[in-house]
Amino acid sequence: MAKKNFKNYILNGAFILLIAVLLFVPSAKALLIQGLMEVGLFNPSVEKQTLKNEPALALSFKDANGKTTTLSQLKGKVVFINFWATWCPPCLAEMPSINKLYEKYKNNDDVAFLLIDADNNFEKSLGYMKARNYAMPVYQMNSSVPEQLFTGSLPTTIVFDKQNRLSFKHEGAANYNSKKFVEFIAQLRDSSK
Template identity: 70%
Template sequence: MDKKRLKKYISNGIFIAILALLLFVPSAKALLLQGLMQVGLFNPDVPSEKNITQPSLDLRFKDQNGNIVSLDNLKGKVVFLNFWATWCPPCLAEMPSINKLYEQHKANRDVIFIMLDADGNFEKANGYMKRKNYQMPVYQMASSVPEQIFSGSLPTTVVFDKQGRLSFQHVGPANYNSQKFTDFIEKLRKSDQ
């Protein structure tokens, strides 16, 4: 076999191996998506004006100790709510940016993060958080979820303002550590309306 043909077989083999890695290894796919987020793709579309709807929501969340928190009890706080799963590469890809946003606001009592594990497996979800050194609190749903909030696509992120009104919704991965999104959270946090 000549060298030219051998090089072609090797390069095709490497391409197929990389493609298979991206298709079948969730962490590899997540790493690729993280890289795309770093170059500016997958930025959330933050509303420039107040585009707030007022659904009647009775959302309740359960932590690993069985404590129930309701959206109604969180009025007066901005609530960042993320539906995710450990097997979901786009979810894993956006986690570093969510963690950076969380780190910016964790000492601020006006901003609450609720990471909703779609699998319903606290052990697996908290294990992932611990391995990655993330301190974000993991919850499960303790009530039904209206389709206007979560249609089943992962990841889905919603933000409620201090009055409990839906202020932001994004389906798919996004870089939540962007300056535009940080400014959006700060605007909601400082708003009294």
């Protein structure tokens, strides 16, 4: 009887420890979310979501070297923008899928990627990218962002079509390397209007 109780205490302790790790260790939570993405959860809805037919407001981004890029300079390209932070488990969970999508399009002049560092700490975000061998471009906002685009929820991903119209917005983690999303980006890239 004492052995059975001891075994139950050990199992309960291990379960409580596992829950604590998942609650308080961002990388453990990110790993769990990544596993759920692999089985098909967290796929973004890719029905074209043109929220407004007017061009987006003037958005400006700054890279780690201080070079400024504006959304209007990227007109004629599909623009994938992801707001993320190194302390955000769902952000970290979706990074491998974003990196795979980036790898597919990094040499394509019709698609641009901007990963917006919500930490406002280039050293930290670039260190994260380097540690994982990601070559995705990291930026910080150099202008205000309308609430229509970003309410502060991390991660948030938005995609603009070639005319700088908002075509996609998703708050929360998602698998951006899913077949449907890759096809969605390809459709935007191949459209001329």
